[in-house]
Amino acid sequence: MTTMTSDLAHGEGLPPELDPARPLVASGNLRRRHVVSTFFSSLAVLATAFAVAVMVIVLWTVVSRGGSVISWDFLTKAPPLFGCAGGGIGRAIAGTGLIVAIATAIAMPLGILIALYTSEFASPRARSFIRLVLDLLNGLPSIVIGIFAFGLLVAGHHQSAFAGSFALSIIMLPLIARASQESLAQVPNGLREAANALGVGRRQSVLGVILPSAMSGILTGTILAVARAAGETAPLLIVSSIYKGSYSFDFFGSAIPNIPVEIFRLSESADPAGYERAWGAALVLVIFILATSVLGRMLFARSKAKASR
Amino acid sequence: MARPRLRISDRVGDRLLLSATGLASAIAVLLLVLIAWQVFKGSGTAFHKFGFGFLTGTTWKPNFNQYGAGTLLFGTFVTGVFALFLAAPIGIAIGLYLSLMAPPRVRAIIGPVVEMLAAIPSVIIGFWGILVLAPFLVKHAEPQLHSTVGFIPLFGLPQTNGASMFAAGLILTIMVIPIVASISRDLFDTVPRELQEGASALGATRWEMIRGVMLPTTASGLAATSFLGLGRALGEAIAVTQVIGAGTKINTSLYETGDTLASRLANQFQNATDQLQTSSLFYLGALLLIIGLGSNLLAQWIGRRFAVQKAHA
Amino acid sequence: MTILDPEFDPIMEPSRPAAPARSAGERYRIQTVDRPARTASHGQPTPTTPVVRESVFKVEQLAISYGSKTAVQGVTMGIDRNRITAIIGPSGCGKTTFLRSLNRMHDGIPGLRVDGHIYYHGHDLYGSGVDRVEVRRRIGMVFQKPNPFPKSIYDNVAWAPRNLGLRSGLDDRVEKALRGAALWDEVKDRLKDSALGLSGGQQQRLCIARAIAIEPDVLLLDEPASALDPIATASIEELVRTLKAKFTIVIVTHNMQQAARLADRTAFFGLDNERIGTLIEYDETDKIFTNPADTRTEDYVTGRFV
Numbered sequence: 001m002t003t004m005t006s007d008l009a010h011g012e013g014l015p016p017e018l019d020p021a022r023p024l025v026a027s028g029n030l031r032r033r034h035v036v037s038t039f040f041s042s043l044a045v046l047a048t049a050f051a052v053a054v055m056v057i058v059l060w061t062v063v064s065r066g067g068s069v070i071s072w073d074f075l076t077k078a079p080p081l082f083g084c085a086g087g088g089i090g091r092a093i094a095g096t097g098l099i100v101a102i103a104t105a106i107a108m109p110l111g112i113l114i115a116l117y118t119s120e121f122a123s124p125r126a127r128s129f130i131r132l133v134l135d136l137l138n139g140l141p142s143i144v145i146g147i148f149a150f151g152l153l154v155a156g157h158h159q160s161a162f163a164g165s166f167a168l169s170i171i172m173l174p175l176i177a178r179a180s181q182e183s184l185a186q187v188p189n190g191l192r193e194a195a196n197a198l199g200v201g202r203r204q205s206v207l208g209v210i211l212p213s214a215m216s217g218i219l220t221g222t223i224l225a226v227a228r229a230a231g232e233t234a235p236l237l238i239v240s241s242i243y244k245g246s247y248s249f250d251f252f253g254s255a256i257p258n259i260p261v262e263i264f265r266l267s268e269s270a271d272p273a274g275y276e277r278a279w280g281a282a283l284v285l286v287i288f289i290l291a292t293s294v295l296g297r298m299l300f301a302r303s304k305a306k307a308s309r
Numbered sequence: 310m311a312r313p314r315l316r317i318s319d320r321v322g323d324r325l326l327l328s329a330t331g332l333a334s335a336i337a338v339l340l341l342v343l344i345a346w347q348v349f350k351g352s353g354t355a356f357h358k359f360g361f362g363f364l365t366g367t368t369w370k371p372n373f374n375q376y377g378a379g380t381l382l383f384g385t386f387v388t389g390v391f392a393l394f395l396a397a398p399i400g401i402a403i404g405l406y407l408s409l410m411a412p413p414r415v416r417a418i419i420g421p422v423v424e425m426l427a428a429i430p431s432v433i434i435g436f437w438g439i440l441v442l443a444p445f446l447v448k449h450a451e452p453q454l455h456s457t458v459g460f461i462p463l464f465g466l467p468q469t470n471g472a473s474m475f476a477a478g479l480i481l482t483i484m485v486i487p488i489v490a491s492i493s494r495d496l497f498d499t500v501p502r503e504l505q506e507g508a509s510a511l512g513a514t515r516w517e518m519i520r521g522v523m524l525p526t527t528a529s530g531l532a533a534t535s536f537l538g539l540g541r542a543l544g545e546a547i548a549v550t551q552v553i554g555a556g557t558k559i560n561t562s563l564y565e566t567g568d569t570l571a572s573r574l575a576n577q578f579q580n581a582t583d584q585l586q587t588s589s590l591f592y593l594g595a596l597l598l599i600i601g602l603g604s605n606l607l608a609q610w611i612g613r614r615f616a617v618q619k620a621h622a
Numbered sequence: 623m624t625i626l627d628p629e630f631d632p633i634m635e636p637s638r639p640a641a642p643a644r645s646a647g648e649r650y651r652i653q654t655v656d657r658p659a660r661t662a663s664h665g666q667p668t669p670t671t672p673v674v675r676e677s678v679f680k681v682e683q684l685a686i687s688y689g690s691k692t693a694v695q696g697v698t699m700g701i702d703r704n705r706i707t708a709i710i711g712p713s714g715c716g717k718t719t720f721l722r723s724l725n726r727m728h729d730g731i732p733g734l735r736v737d738g739h740i741y742y743h744g745h746d747l748y749g750s751g752v753d754r755v756e757v758r759r760r761i762g763m764v765f766q767k768p769n770p771f772p773k774s775i776y777d778n779v780a781w782a783p784r785n786l787g788l789r790s791g792l793d794d795r796v797e798k799a800l801r802g803a804a805l806w807d808e809v810k811d812r813l814k815d816s817a818l819g820l821s822g823g824q825q826q827r828l829c830i831a832r833a834i835a836i837e838p839d840v841l842l843l844d845e846p847a848s849a850l851d852p853i854a855t856a857s858i859e860e861l862v863r864t865l866k867a868k869f870t871i872v873i874v875t876h877n878m879q880q881a882a883r884l885a886d887r888t889a890f891f892g893l894d895n896e897r898i899g900t901l902i903e904y905d906e907t908d909k910i911f912t913n914p915a916d917t918r919t920e921d922y923v924t925g926r927f928v
Contacts, residue, residue, distance in 0.1 A: 020678070020760060020839040021743045026753040029787045034755070037516035044410060047402035048419060051490065054483055055426045058437050113333030121327055122334070130334050132609065133341050139537070139605035140598065141544025143571050144348060147578065147594045151347040170340060177337070201319030203326040231430025233547040234571075238578050260432050267436040267551060275440065282433045293428050297421060413732060503769035507829070510727065511782035512759025512836060521781055526772055 059286070066283025069276050075284070079257075079277075089281050095256040096285075099161055099240065100230050102251070103168035108222050110169075111176030112211075115218075119184040120206055131181070138174035145170050146235030154239050159255035167235035172225040179221020183214040183303075216303035223296035227289045233260035241265075259285050348598050351591030354584060363592055369557060369573070371582060376589035378596060383559050384474060384567035385543055385600075391478035391563070392485050392542040397535045399482075400489025405519060407490070408497035409505075420494065427487035435548030438480040443471025443552055451475065451564050465562030472554030475563040477572075480548050485538040492534040496527045533612040540604030544597055546571035570597050676703040678840055678870045679724060684738035686719050686728070693719045694899040697738070699889060706862065706871045708885030708907065710878055711922065715891045716899025717874045718766075721842050724872065725761035726754045759786065761840040762833035767849050768825035770817035770832075775800075775809050778817045778828055782836045795835060802868075803831035804861050823854025827861060834869070841865065843873040847880065859884055878923060882911050890919045 026034055077088035114134070118127045149167035153160065187210050195205030240255040250256075259281050266278035355363065355376060366377020403423060407416050451467040458464050500523055508518040524531070546569075554566030555576055568576075570593045581587040677700040685695035694716025701707050709717045719728075726747065728734050740747040747757065770778050779796045788795065796813075800806040805827045809820070817828055826846055833841060843862065847855040862884055865871060875881050881888050888911070889904040903910065903919045914920045 024742065024745050024747065024749075024752040024756050024760075026756055030753065030756060030759075033514050033517065033785070034753075037514035040516045040519070041410060044402040044406040047399045048406045048411075048423075050399065051403055051423050051426060051486055052419060054486075055422055055429075057441075058426075058429060058434065061437055061441055062433065110333050110336065113330045114337055116326075117330030117334045121330060126334075130337065133338050135609065136602055136605050137337065137341055139540055139608075140344065140601045141546065141571055143544070143546040143574050144594050144598050144601065145344065147351065147574070147591060148344045148347045150578075151351045151591070152343075155351075170344075173337065173340075201316075201323045203319065203322035206326060227428055231428075231432065233430065233432040234575055237547070237575055241579055260430060263432050263436060264547060264551075267432070267439065278436060282436060285430060286433060289428050289430065290425060293425055501769070503765060503767055504771060506727065506763075506765065507769040507771065507832075509755075510725065510758055510763035510765075511785075511832065512755055512762075512838075513782065513785050514755050517785045521785070522771055 062279060062282050062286050065276075065279035066281075066286075069280030070283060074277075074280055089257075089259065089262055089277065089284070092257040092259045092262040092281065093284065095161070095243075095258040096230060096260070098251070098256065099164045099236070099258055100168060100226060102162070102165035103172055103229055104222065104226055106165065106169035107172035107176055107225065111173050111222075112180050112218060114173075114177040115180030115184055116206060116211065119181055120202075120210065131178075134174040134177050137170065138178070141234075142167075142171055142232055143234035143238070146238035149235060149239050158253070159239055159242050160252050161240050161250075161254070161256040162252045164236045164240035164255070164258070167239055168229040168232055171232055171235070172222075172229050175225040175228060176218070176221050179224070180214065180218045183217025183221065184210065186217065187213050216299055220296045220300040220303065223292050223299065227292040227296065230292075231260055231285060231289055233264050236261050237264060345598060348591060348594045352588055352595045354588035355592040356588075358585065359589075359592075363589075364596075367559060371577075371586050374585055376585070376592075378570065378593060380557060380559050381568055381570045381573050381593065382596070384477075384553065384556070385569040385571070387563070387567065388474055388478045388481055388549065388553070388569060389539055389543040391474075392481035393535060393539045395478075395482040396485035396489055396538055396542075397531075400486045400534075400538070401493045401531060403486070403490035404493030404495075404497055405523070407494045409515070409519070409523070420491070423487050423490050425487075426483070427491070431484060431545060431548040432551075434480055434484060435551030438476055438548060438552040439472065442479065443473070443476045446473070446476055446479070447471045455564075462561040463563050465564055468562070468564045468566075472552055472566055473564050474553060474556075474560075474567040477549045477553040477567070477569070478563065480552050481542040481545060484545060484548065485542050488541060489534050489538045492537070493527070493531055496530040496534070497523055500526050529611050529614055533608040536604050536608035536611065540601055540608070543569075543600050543604065544571055546575040550575045570600075675705070677701060678703045678743065679872075680739075680741040680744075682739045682741070684720070684723065684736070684740060686716070686723055686737075687735045688731070689733040692898050694891070696894065697901045699901055699904045701870065701872060702887065703870050704866060704868075705886040706866050706873060706884050708881035708888045709872065709874045709891060710876075710881045710888060711891035711899075711902075712893075713876070714899070715893050717891050718844055719899070720891070721844055721872060721874050722763075724840070724842055725758050725763055726752075727758075727763060729754050759836060760838050761842060762836070762838040763842040763844065764826070764829050764833055764846050766845045768822055768829055770820070770825050770828050772816065772818055774814045775817045775820070775828060776813040779831050779835045782832065786836055788836070799831040799835035800828075802834050802865070803827045804857065804864075805831055821854070823850050823857060826850060826854070826858060830858075830861065830865075834865070838869065840870045840872065843871065845874050845876060848876060855880075878911075882907060890914075890916075890922060892918050892922065 071088075074088040075093065076090040078091055079089065114130065118130050122130065145167050149163045149170075153163040153166060191209060191213060192205070195209040196202075198205070200208075236258055237260075240258060241261045243255040243257050263278045263281045263285070266274040266281070359366065359376060363376065363378055364382065365379050366375070367379035368375045368377050369380065370376075407420055407423075411419060447467050447470065451464075454464045455466060459466075504522050504526065505518060508522045513521065549569050550572035553568055553572055555568050555572070556566030557568070558565075560567065574590050574593050574597070577586070578590050581590060679699075679701040681697055681699050681701075684697040686693050687695075697720060709721065711717055722728055723736055724740065724747075728736065736748055742757075742761070746752070771781065773781065776796055779799050780792055783789070783792060783795055797806060797810075800809060805824060808824060809815075809828075817825065820828060826849075830841075830846070846862075847858045850858065859880060862871060862873065866886075873881075873884065875884075885907045887905065888907040890902045890910060891899055892902040894900040903914055903916045905915070909915075910919060911923050914923060920926075
């Protein structure tokens with residue numbers, strides 16, 4: 001690499017390896033270094049392309065196979081009698097809607113209260129402890145939450161939709177609480193001080209000023225948690241899977257049909273006719289989840305745009 | 310700071326709010342304790358009968374009242390590690406692409422697309438896995454791999470109609486990639502621009518900058534992320550149960566069926582016939598609980614060390 | 623006063639960077655004739671032979687814009703080899719933007735446009751086929767905020783040479799660079815310690831050591847002392863003065879005294895009629911500070927306009 005000529009040509013005081021007058025192109029080992037860099041860069045592109053391709057293939061499969069199944073009847077009717085064709089997943093859709101709605105009704109207020117406590121009242125130690133607890137709850141396998149709900153509410157009684165909502169609310173709780181914490185953390189301190197300076201109680205400043213200004217972030221978190229809960233299968237498999245196709249929802253007394261368990265049951269059955277309906281149900285679920293995720297994202301983008309203004 | 314005196318109604322309101330929020334937080338803590346207690350309580354009978362031998366026993370025969378988690382621990386470990394070994398590098402590479410290489414418009418599209426892959430429910434991924442991915446693997450990928458790297462016992466002769474530990478590992482990979490990708494992208498975004506500029510001002514290529522600056526700066530965060538991903542893979546029940554084939558033996562070849570803790574739990578819990586079986590399944594749940602908490606705490610611990618290092622910087 | 627080599631006219635005959643001509647350096651040499659400033663101010667021309675100086679950069683009608691906003695325009699100047707050129711002026715008139723264009727630090731910023739020409743030893747810096755890694759290898763940069771890597775002191779300095787493949791005698795190279803940056807005596811016993819444990823001034827000298835370890839041709843310094851206390855600033859200035867022997871130095875500074883103390887030549891950047899940053903006056907430092915030709919320069923250096 002060392003070129004003696006350049007050293008001689010430009011006298012001392014110049015770096016020996018460098019001939020500044022040489023054209024500014026890659027030469028020598030820089031070419032090899034570029035090859036290495038390009039190689040690894042292409043690996044990164046390839047990895048991304050792989051993930052996107054998987055996403056596209058999965059979605060395409062669900063849409064193409066489920067699309068032909070979906071009809072008004074499919075969305076509204078009861079499942080077919082054993083061995084018969086036709087029928088739909090209307091009850092499962094309604095069941096999932098109900099179970100997730102009740103789960104949200106439990107998890108959302110609780111999550112917001114936890115977030116308020118950690119961001120407005122708790123000491124730093126309590127804050128990091130509760131944050132740890134939330135992270136641990138979030139990291140629990142959902143099937144463990146399922147058997148917990150089973151042990152608490154089902155064992156010795158019977159499966160119930162409520163047990164399903166309860167289990168899903170445990171899954172949603174850390175998601176909503178963490179999102180709310182982050183949203184509350186974005187509230188400018190000036191606003192807090194201004195509210196306190198008015199001489200009103202803490203309750204008024206928190207509920208009247210701080211919470212409303214964090215609301216869009218909290219809503220985003222809740223929507224994303226709903227999207228997550230709607231597809232959770234494992235806990236429902238354990239506490240709300242033995243059901244008949246009846247519309248008479250006894251919320252506390254019996255299991256009710258729901259989409260994830262329906263897909264699971266159909267996918268485990270040996271009957272290919274069931275696969276058709278499973279794809280249809282999968283498409284319904286995917287559309288719901290992607291729509292809610294996009295909605296959540298848009299809300300988030302809007303609230304961020306507002307905050308930066 | 311002297312606060313103005315408050316009216317009584319205000320003071321009562323403040324008290325109420327503080328108690329309500331405090332109570333909610335206490336409920337979260339209690340919930341975690343209760344989950345652990347309930348799961349351990351449920352596994353009591355099985356623990357009495359089998360003790361820690363449960364962990365190494367490889368028979369699971371409900372009709373003979375014989376239960377052991379050895380095969381399942383093996384399957385859980387193999388599929389989880391398999392998934393991590395593929396998903397961590399792929400996810401980190403995606404994070405690098407999104408953080409450093411992608412033009413803003415591409416990033417704004419691909420970032421959410423990758424994250425939405427994480428939003429697809431596991432039951433759908435698993436369903437896709439058994440109907441689309443597994444047949445493809447048996448027909449194309451597995452024979453190909455067997456003929457090229459078949460000398461490694463992991464890649465034996467294709468065996469099953471598709472359900473295998475290999476398929477399960479790949480399905481888990483697909484589920485873990487978006488988690489690792491989005492967290493590592495966020496990690497790379499936190500590396501100060503000045504460091505990246507400092508590196509390129511020294512005549513470093515992009516890869517040299519990544520290897521010399523980006524990766525070392527984020528190393529512990531990336532490790533923590535990988536543990537989070539591993540925890541997710543080890544605890545996944547539904548998708549695995551759909552594609553792994555509920556095998557009952559320990560096989561070296563990935564192309565054989567197998568089973569994991571979570572998958573066995575999902576598979577048999579509804580149909581458990583007696584108390585001992587239910588309790589043994591709870592025992593599996595207790596193991597999953599320990600694994601879940603453990604991997605999470607480990608990730609937290611690594612992450613905290615990372616934060617401490619940063620704070621000293 | 624600039625005289626072009628008669629053989630070379632960058633406008634008429636753009637350099638072909640890929641050309642293998644070995645003697646390019648000789649042929650494309652641009653020279654300036656340096657008349658000592660004293661001659662002019664004393665009014666009696668002493669018939670000294672003019673010092674022939676080689677230009678490292680030749681900037682012609684440079685304009686840089688982000689999207690529709692032009693940050694700096696109409697810059698034409700030459701930068702001499704082995705001298706210190708200071709760039710001064712109020713903030714917001716494109717000093718740093720200009721400096722960063724000299725080693726293509728702007729590359730990769732979306733919507734950024736560079737018009738006009740920068741010739742580096744006769745090669746069009748923004749010409750086709752120019753490799754920006756090679757550009758930055760020859761034209762190093764030290765930033766406003768010290769930015770040591772979160773590695774050991776040794777590895778901070780050794781990192782770039784290792785990348786370049788300069789592995790033999792690495793210890794000596796590191797020592798030389800640290801001595802060159804006047805940091806050796808302070809850190810020689812703790813080379814394995816994290817660079818983040820150093821003081822701000824030490825970190826900035828480490829960044830200079832890091833830059834000179836690969837022996838570049840030019841050092842661009844972007845307000846290198848602005849984040850430092852007066853004592854650290856003094857030591858950085860002292861260091862820059864010694865580096866002049868080996869490197870061509872371009873320094874952006876907010877601090878007029880610093881420019882007056884350090885620089886051989888000074889460029890004053892200000893706003894033009896369109897309120898866009900531009901080069902107002904460029905001359906020997908003495909001239910700029912004692913007898914500027916432009917009233918805007920005079921207003922600035924005398925503190926009448928900030």
